[in-house]
Amino acid sequence: MLSARARNSCSLLITCVLLSPQAHAQYEVETPQSVWLRALLDVRVVGGGPAPSWTDHGPGKMRYGGSNSPEGFERTTRVALSQAALQLGAALPWDMRAQVQMNIEPDVADGYHPWLVEAILRREWGNAESGWGAQAGLANVPFSLEHSGPAWTPEYTISASALNSWLWEDISLAGMEGEWWHTTTSGIRLGALLGAGYGGDQIGRLLALRGWALGDVIGGANGDLATPTGRTDIFVEHDERPALYSWLSLADESETAALKLGLFDNLGNQDHPGVWHTHFDTVALVLHLPARIDVLAQYLDGVARVHTPPNDSSLSAYYVLVSHHFRGQRVSLRYDSFRVHDLDGGPSSTNEHGHAVTGAYLVQIGLRCQVALEYIRMNSHRDVTGSLNPTPDGWQMSVRFRY
Amino acid sequence: MDTRRWRQSIIVSTYLATLTPAPGNAAAVSGSVTGSDGKVIADAVVFVQAPGSLQGRTKSTQVVDQIHKTFVPGLLPIVVGTAVRFPNHDQIHHHVYSFSPAKTFELPLYKGEVAPEVFFDKVGVVKIACNIHDWMSGIILVLPTSHFSVTDAQGRFVLENLSAGEYTIVAWHELSKLKPEATAQSVRVDRDMTEVTFSLPLGPARPRPAMHGVRGEP
Numbered sequence: 001m002l003s004a005r006a007r008n009s010c011s012l013l014i015t016c017v018l019l020s021p022q023a024h025a026q027y028e029v030e031t032p033q034s035v036w037l038r039a040l041l042d043v044r045v046v047g048g049g050p051a052p053s054w055t056d057h058g059p060g061k062m063r064y065g066g067s068n069s070p071e072g073f074e075r076t077t078r079v080a081l082s083q084a085a086l087q088l089g090a091a092l093p094w095d096m097r098a099q100v101q102m103n104i105e106p107d108v109a110d111g112y113h114p115w116l117v118e119a120i121l122r123r124e125w126g127n128a129e130s131g132w133g134a135q136a137g138l139a140n141v142p143f144s145l146e147h148s149g150p151a152w153t154p155e156y157t158i159s160a161s162a163l164n165s166w167l168w169e170d171i172s173l174a175g176m177e178g179e180w181w182h183t184t185t186s187g188i189r190l191g192a193l194l195g196a197g198y199g200g201d202q203i204g205r206l207l208a209l210r211g212w213a214l215g216d217v218i219g220g221a222n223g224d225l226a227t228p229t230g231r232t233d234i235f236v237e238h239d240e241r242p243a244l245y246s247w248l249s250l251a252d253e254s255e256t257a258a259l260k261l262g263l264f265d266n267l268g269n270q271d272h273p274g275v276w277h278t279h280f281d282t283v284a285l286v287l288h289l290p291a292r293i294d295v296l297a298q299y300l301d302g303v304a305r306v307h308t309p310p311n312d313s314s315l316s317a318y319y320v321l322v323s324h325h326f327r328g329q330r331v332s333l334r335y336d337s338f339r340v341h342d343l344d345g346g347p348s349s350t351n352e353h354g355h356a357v358t359g360a361y362l363v364q365i366g367l368r369c370q371v372a373l374e375y376i377r378m379n380s381h382r383d384v385t386g387s388l389n390p391t392p393d394g395w396q397m398s399v400r401f402r403y
Numbered sequence: 404m405d406t407r408r409w410r411q412s413i414i415v416s417t418y419l420a421t422l423t424p425a426p427g428n429a430a431a432v433s434g435s436v437t438g439s440d441g442k443v444i445a446d447a448v449v450f451v452q453a454p455g456s457l458q459g460r461t462k463s464t465q466v467v468d469q470i471h472k473t474f475v476p477g478l479l480p481i482v483v484g485t486a487v488r489f490p491n492h493d494q495i496h497h498h499v500y501s502f503s504p505a506k507t508f509e510l511p512l513y514k515g516e517v518a519p520e521v522f523f524d525k526v527g528v529v530k531i532a533c534n535i536h537d538w539m540s541g542i543i544l545v546l547p548t549s550h551f552s553v554t555d556a557q558g559r560f561v562l563e564n565l566s567a568g569e570y571t572i573v574a575w576h577e578l579s580k581l582k583p584e585a586t587a588q589s590v591r592v593d594r595d596m597t598e599v600t601f602s603l604p605l606g607p608a609r610p611r612p613a614m615h616g617v618r619g620e621p
Contacts, residue, residue, distance in 0.1 A: 027544075038537075131616075181616060254492070
């Protein structure tokens with residue numbers, strides 16, 4: 001009979017023999033990278049027109065329109081690189097997080113210039129139930145319910161609503177914000193975010209000059225956007241007054257229903273040439289219903305004023321989106337309505353109104369790929385373009401790769 | 404029986420004697436896991452390395468939920484051959500995946516209870532993550548034995564329902580600098596509770612900071 005010591009030694013020896021080098025590695029955990037890189041590439045086949053898109057200084061109200069030939073406007077179908085996004089993230093000391101995003105949107109930027117979309121430092125305290133966060137850097141306002149996909153792309157359709165398209169085209173602020181969230185003992189989730197940022201002195205100018213549009217353009221601080229007669233910078237600061245914004249939310253514990261209220265005022269000082277004073281409010285409702293149905297509804301109302309030349313306008317838009325999802329597939333239907341009302345009868349009227357219906361089907365293929373189809377039917381009128389209905393419809397097929 | 408075969412039988416019998424617990428009443432091993440600095444370590448997994456046994460715990464389907472952009476539980480030890488469900492009780496979509504050699508899988512964008520089960524048929528660490536929310540991370544530790552225990556907040560564990568006999572017990576932690584076999588302790592289990600202490604040097608934790616506020620809603 002072997003002694004207990006011998007048996008122990010033998011047992012340990014057998015354990016070591018049984019554990020092959022492969023087995024040794026079995027229990028190792030990959031070390032998480034403290035710096036990470038992600039990318040998104042969106043290639044599309046698009047059909048639109050006959051009017052050229054606003055991105056080509058045309059009257060078209062979708063991102064892709066027709067072409068301008070000697071015979072007039074023509075419908076066009078083409079392949080386009082819609083977006084190449086690069087996201088860099090880092091876990092920093094003191095539980096801080098850094099995020100930077102650069103986008104290339106050749107048709108919007110009129111070239112392959114990368115735009116700086118986001119550059120933030122963020123720190124949170126607490127947990128999902130209750131806590132608060134602080135953030136500094138360059139970011140958009142967090143009012144869009146639709147831009148919740150990878151690299152801030154719309155999640156439910158290819159093109160966001162007119163309301164949220166504008167928010168992501170025209171607003172890019174450098175500043176700070178603080179956020180608080182809390183779940184009460186009765187199961188009510190409350191949230192409040194307050195922010196201040198520079199760079200919003202020309203917010204609203206795009207709507208006055210161009211009007212509303214439907215698309216998925218992601219504006220950047222160093223970018224500019226096409227207008228009928230030229231281009232307008234996104235990030236402009238002349239009066240050294242920060243824009244102020246807040247985002248308040250109320251939801252049940254499981255966030256089946258949520259009500260959100262956003263307030264924005266750029267506090268523009270119109271004593272400075274070229275500074276616009278734009279303020280708006282937005283209210284939003286989110287419902288996650290049984291049968292995997294999501295409902296989003298959002299309304300925005302505001303005013304954009306400028307002294308020189310006078311071009312004051314009131315702005316309003318709303319949409320209702322219903323979406324059904326099942327195992328990586330999503331079908332969405334959205335109704336959009338938008339209006340700009342000229343307040344001062346200036347030299348060029350900003351009056352416009354319109355509505356659109358968007359249908360989209362999206363399917364996720366594995367971890368890396370998403371294919372989406374979208375059709376938009378639109379009816380709009382803008383005083384400066386007369387009775388022309390610039391973009392009756394358009395379709396897109398998008399293939400997104402994400403790494 | 405010739406001499407050679409007789410010797411081989413003796414050797415095999417000796418091995419089996421070390422591998423097979425002697426019959427007897429169910430007993431238990433308890434103890435604690437501490438770090439090199441003496442501080443207690445929670446969420447360490449202590450398990451029987453030898454002899455391997457699949458008895459003592461049924462292989463019922465386990466669950467890793469997703470609540471508030473967090474895997475719950477963040478660490479799930481299971482015996483090899485167990486299926487795991489991944490329901491998503493957030494109102495946003497998650498896309499759960501793993502590239503670990505022990506199990507590569509992905510569950511496309513979903514929410515609710517509809518995600519299919521994943522069957523874990525290979526021993527090892529399976530690190531799970533969400534393709535949308537980069538800070539979401541969890542571990543499924545697939546073990547060759549049903550005799551395992553996770554240390555509580557005080558670093559304590561109990562391995563129950565062991566038959567009396569000799570066991571090799573090891574400890575594992577996500578941040579441990581030691582491989583489990585380097586922590587092996589040979590333990591004789593009898594009717595009394597046997598006490599075992601493990602000391603694990605841990606490396607630094609480097610989780611990606613979570614985003615619970617509205618900026619983390621995508």
